[in-house]
Amino acid sequence: MKNSSRFPPKPDFSITILSQTQLLKMVVELTRHIATLFQFAVAEAQKISLAIDEAVTNVIKHSYGNQGDRPLTIEYYLAPEGMQIRILYRGLPPEISEEEVNLGRMIKKKRKGGLGVKLMKTIMDSVTYRTVDGENICEMIKWRKTN
Amino acid sequence: MKSFQIRSKMVSGVAVLYLKGHLDAHQVARFEKELVRMIKDSNYNILINGQDLNYITSAGMGIIMGYIDEVREKGGDIKLCALSERVHETFDLVGFTEIYDFVPNEQAAIEKFKPFSPEA
Numbered sequence: 229m230k231n232s233s234r235f236p237p238k239p240d241f242s243i244t245i246l247s248q249t250q251l252l253k254m255v256v257e258l259t260r261h262i263a264t265l266f267q268f269a270v271a272e273a274q275k276i277s278l279a280i281d282e283a284v285t286n287v288i289k290h291s292y293g294n295q296g297d298r299p300l301t302i303e304y305y306l307a308p309e310g311m312q313i314r315i316l317y318r319g320l321p322p323e324i325s326e327e328e329v330n331l332g333r334m335i336k337k338k339r340k341g342g343l344g345v346k347l348m349k350t351i352m353d354s355v356t357y358r359t360v361d362g363e364n365i366c367e368m369i370k371w372r373k374t375n
Numbered sequence: 376m377k378s379f380q381i382r383s384k385m386v387s388g389v390a391v392l393y394l395k396g397h398l399d400a401h402q403v404a405r406f407e408k409e410l411v412r413m414i415k416d417s418n419y420n421i422l423i424n425g426q427d428l429n430y431i432t433s434a435g436m437g438i439i440m441g442y443i444d445e446v447r448e449k450g451g452d453i454k455l456c457a458l459s460e461r462v463h464e465t466f467d468l469v470g471f472t473e474i475y476d477f478v479p480n481e482q483a484a485i486e487k488f489k490p491f492s493p494e495a
Contacts, residue, residue, distance in 0.1 A: 252399050253378060256399075256430075282432060285400040285433075331470050331473075331474055335440055338441050338442075338445070339437070339441060340437035340438060341433075343433035344434075346433075346469050347433050350468045350469070
C-alpha cells in the first residue's frame with residue numbers, strides 16, 4: 229500500500245509566502261512547473277496546481293481571516309511514485325466536514341463556499357489535515373499513474 | 376494587464392457576462408459585483424460566456440452557486456457557454472455539469488433562453 233513514507237524526510241523545494249490572495253497565481257504557476265518538471269502530464273499538473281490553489285485559499289480565508297501579513301509555507305516532496313505537498317500554517321485549525329458535498333442542498337442554502345475541499349479531494353489521491361503544537365499541516369499526495 | 380477581465384452586454388434579452396483570463400479568489404469580488412448588478416437590474420436570464428476564461432477555482436464557481444436559486448425563483452437561469460475543455464473539466468469535477476446548463480456556443484445558449492424570456 230502506498231503511503232507518505234515513500235517521500236524524502238525533507239522537502240525537495242519549499243516556499244514561504246504571506247497570506248495574500250494576489251500570490252495565488254504565482255503558487256499555481258510554481259506548482260504546475262514543479263509537477264511538469266517532475267514528469268506529470270500537463271493536464272495532471274494543472275489539476276494538482278488547482279488543488280494547491282484551493283488549499284492555500286482556504287488557509288488565507290479561513291485560518292487567517294484574510295489578514296495578509298501571516299506566513300504560510302508550501303513544501304514539495306518528490307518521489308518516483310508521486311508527489312506530496314504540505315502546507316504549513318498557524319491561525320485557526322481547519323474545519324473540514326467529512327460529509328459528502330450535496331450541491332442541491334448548497335444551492336438551496338445559497339452557499340458560495342464549500343467546493344474547494346471537494347475539488348482537492350477529487351483531484352488528489354489523499355488530503356489530510358492535522359495540527360501539531362499549534363502548527364496546522366495540510367498534506368496532499370498525488371501518485372503517479374502506472375500503466 | 377489584469378489577469379482577469381469581465382465585461383457584459385445584453386444580447387436578445389439575455390445578459391451575457393464575458394469572462395477572460397484567470398478567475399481565482401483574488402479576482403472573484405469583481406465577478407460577484409457584476410453578477411449582482413445584473414440581478415439587481417432585474418436581468419434573470421444570464422449567460423456566462425467563458426470563451427476566453429482559462430482558469431477558474433471554487434471561488435468563482437461558488438458565486439454562480441450562490442445566486443442560481445434566486446435567479447431560478449425569478450423564472451430565469453444562469454447558463455454557461457463556450458468553455459474550454461480545461462475549465463469545463465473543473466466544473467465537472469465538482470458536479471456542476473449535472474445541475475447547470477452548459478452550451479457549446481453563445482448563439483445556441485441564447486436560443487435556449489428564449490422560451491423563458493419576457494421578450495419571447
